[in-house]
Amino acid sequence: MSGNEKHHSTGYGIYIVVWLALLAFTSITVTIAGVSLGRYTLFIALLIAAIKSALVINIFMHIKFEEKIFKVFLALSGFTLVIIFLLTFFDFIYR
């Protein structure tokens, strides 16, 4: 580690809160898997997954406190992932 990097210390409190939030979202996913939401099932599952990964990436993986370039490249990777999802849906929805 070079000296000019800023060190953001996130307290243990926030990690525990995030962990609990992740557990809560997981239990929501499991619960609604048994509920028939029709066409919204997939959308809600993906929404919860997106929130969970945002929490992990920002807090646990520390991206929130990193330089802009990391965020840019991560956003590009996320964008690619979104396109891959969209293209897969052209098969799934019209099959």
Add this chain to the structure above:
Amino acid sequence: MANEIAALPVREAGNNFYHQSTNKHTGILSWLLTKDHKRIGLMYMIAIMTFFVVGMIIGLLMRLELIAPGRTIMNAQTYNTLFTLHGVIMIFLFIIPGLPAIFGNFFLPIQIGAADVAFPRLNLLSWYIYIIGAILVLVSLFLPGGPIDTGWTFYIPYSVRSTTNVSMALFAAFVLGFSSILTGINFVTTVHRLRAPGMGFFKMPLFVWATYATAWIQIIATPVVAITILLVIIERAFGVGIFDPALGGDPILFQHMFWIYSHPAVYIMILPAMGVVSEIIPTFSRRTIFGYKQIAYSSLAIAFIGYLVWAHHMFTSGMSDTARWIFSLLTFIVALPSGVKIFNWVATMYKGSIDPQAPFLWVMNFIFLFSIGGLTGLVLGSLATDIHVHDTYFVVAHFHYVMFGGTGTIFFAALHYWFPKMFGKMYNKKFANAAVALFFIGFNMLFFSKIYYGLYGNAEKIL
């Protein structure tokens, strides 16, 4: 670090090349524990070329079996096994790591003026992970259950139902994927952080650009196949219905996930080869490269568009019609950045003082064979014609023209081009030229005939 180097015995002035150990060990340990990117590149070279020879011998045995109808030298199960092994070895152990792991490791830091890659220890680890993955493949051959017989694409539902050692071989591919990811992370970080002062992005050699674009594919795409492989292993072990239709799964989902990695993997194989071509053509045409920026950008464009075309491997799989025409359309877009490269290479040669030495001849071989690969790809990328030739020798021919005619020939081109720099002596030029000619004749005899068989309906998997 400085002390470490100062403490080394100096054999002769100015000799700090890889002959000299950069750690405290001597002999074989100084290699096995080295963090020197050049030594790691050479260790990759020994391992990869060994597997290449093994894969080639397996290919030869398969052709021998097919020399006459019916059983010739092996039974059907052995043939299926060799068929799978040829694919697994050539894809995962030779052609994916071939150019980046050997020449990328050796030359990327040198070309941008860095002392080494950004994470030398991680680099050594990636070599060990590669070797562990390779050992797992070998071990899976000899365990009860027998060697894997699914084909290298591990298609569902057979890969869930086959009683051979599918899980072990899949796990080996999973492990090999990590080696690829670590190499990718190393190269991206090295290019961003360790360029020599004054070495801007648009001053980097084009091989570095190509390797950089490849590294991004390695990082982003490889985890997809890792997850897919894990899901198949879970499905085999616990009977969870993810892909197997008998358990309520979706087999086409497997093909999507497999090709979301494996199509970009085609560009992991071909992009560094294109980078090498962009090095060799200016050298032997004695001109600077024409359209440097366009070639650099086209590498990034190919890397990106490569993510959008995977389902062209699945036109006859039962995918929706909408997806089929969208993917067919997207497939043709890849031709644009590829065309940018070809035209710039040709423009570089124009009015150049061409010196047709072995590396240049290999590149000419590449342009001819890869063009046939590309043109047969048009037939496969169009929906109607694909239905006629799907699962025939036409596909086998196209695949080998692209992979071996493309990346394989450039592997040899790179080997000749950089041989003097790597080993401090010149190869035998007569042998080298003869080898190019022999390769050209043999390759076309083997694979051009397959285009013909395929058009007449000879099925791909046949005994």
